[in-house]
Amino acid sequence: MNVNGIGAGYPVAGYETRRTERNVTGGKFAEQAAQATATLHGAEEGSGDIAISSWADVVSGSSISVYKTQDFDAENPVYKVKTWDKSGNVTEQMVDVSKVDPENCDTAEMYAYTAHLKESGKGSFEDTVLKAAVAKAVKNAEQRSAGSWSFSEKTDWVKIVNDIMQSEYQYGDLKGYMEWKKFLGFLEK
Secondary structure (H helix, E strand, O other), X not given: OEOOOXXXXXXXXXXHHHHHXXXXXXXXXXXHHHHOOOOOOOOOXXXXXXXXXXXXXOOOXXXXXXXXXXXXXXXXXXXXXXXXXXXXXXXXXXXXXXXXXXXXEOHHHHHHHXXXXXXXXXXXXXXXXXXXHHHHHHHHHHHHHHOOOOOOOOEOHHHHHXXXXXXXXXXXXXXXXXXXXXXXXXXXX
């Protein structure tokens, strides 16, 4: 699968691999990746919650899942988001997507927001959830090179998307630019 224009059309995994390899201390990415593991968490038996999106980050060993709870109300969408670190420690938060500010929200809030866009039919998986995951990969690469990375850190996702759009434009990938512009439209309120 290609992400149009990110790194001039590199496949997502290849782009992230090359990008991260430069950012990992000592440049021994292949060795560290071979030892890395992550557990993808999803449905929780007996809870009645429905997993609507789940991701795992092999480099950090973390995982995040977005759930519709048993008492989910489409008129007032609040999602449960659980984040696991590499040691298996879990953090849970409830996210009211009507209060999410894409210019100042954490990863859990952004993932709940984009999962809601998909669930409510406002955008396809590729237009919403996948774009958020790619934007997070770009954010991760930048934060890892700076020595910090956290699911709970507030981020300006609109700025990240604008930066990606600028790269698309500079590489001459106008189709990719327009696809990111569509995602930006979902983020700008």
